[in-house]
Amino acid sequence: GDYNTKIDYVFKVVLIGDSAVGKTQLLGRFARNEFKVDSKATIGVEFQTKTLIIDNKTVKAQIWDTAGQERYRAVTSAYYRGAVGAMLVYDMTKRQSFDHMARWLEELRSHADKNIVIMLIGNKCDLSYLRAVPMEDAEEFAQRENLFFMETSALEATNVETCFLTILTEIYRIN
Numbered sequence: 462g463d464y465n466t467k468i469d470y471v472f473k474v475v476l477i478g479d480s481a482v483g484k485t486q487l488l489g490r491f492a493r494n495e496f497k498v499d500s501k502a503t504i505g506v507e508f509q510t511k512t513l514i515i516d517n518k519t520v521k522a523q524i525w526d527t528a529g530q531e532r533y534r535a536v537t538s539a540y541y542r543g544a545v546g547a548m549l550v551y552d553m554t555k556r557q558s559f560d561h562m563a564r565w566l567e568e569l570r571s572h573a574d575k576n577i578v579i580m581l582i583g584n585k586c587d588l589s590y591l592r593a594v595p596m597e598d599a600e601e602f603a604q605r606e607n608l609f610f611m612e613t614s615a616l617e618a619t620n621v622e623t624c625f626l627t628i629l630t631e632i633y634r635i636n
């Protein structure tokens with residue numbers, strides 16, 4: 462049973478980005494392989510965990526989700542405390558959510574450890590016919606700021622497992 466599994470590492474990863482970009486659905490997809498069609502704005506839940514094996518080690522990913530604190534500067538420093546990874550999420554159909562990535566990144570860097578691993582995520586790639594953010598813009602920003610970058614769909618489960626695995630593997634590698 463799960464109760465006697467030895468955990469080698471616990472990695473805290475925080476989700477940040479504007480409201481409605483799909484942070485909660487990405488987490489639901491990763492942690493429970495679930496997408497809630499009628500989901501309401503997040504209330505209460507602080508984090509979800511998923512245990513996985515990386516390099517023969519048991520890694521517990523503790524993924525934190527904002528609970529309606531997405532207004533500028535409303536996320537408290539407690540949210541960032543101890544984080545070894547961060548997912549900066551925008552909605553690829555909403556240009557503004559991408560334009561806000563710079564200030565989310567600035568806020569993150571002002572709170573977090575300097576070795577934090579950061580991944581930029583363009584979510585809702587199932588809606589690519591409504592694309593408002595060219596992939597090159599995101600790639601250029603990611604390269605300049607030294608971030609990993611991936612486009613995902615929580616709805617269709619595209620790249621969700623991959624992006625979490627990528628960030629967790631890099632966290633494992635440098636820690």
Ligand code: GDP
Nearest residue numbers: 479480481482483484485486585587614615616
């Ligand atoms: P949050 O505020 O960032 O946590 O965003 P939510 O996870 O609550 O999602 C906001 C809205 O976007 C909801 O209506 C979701 O169903 C929808 N959504 C989230 N991810 C996707 C996706 O990958 N594709 C599509 N088409 N809709 C999504």
Ligand code: MG
Nearest residue numbers: 484485502503
């Ligand atoms: Mg949410």
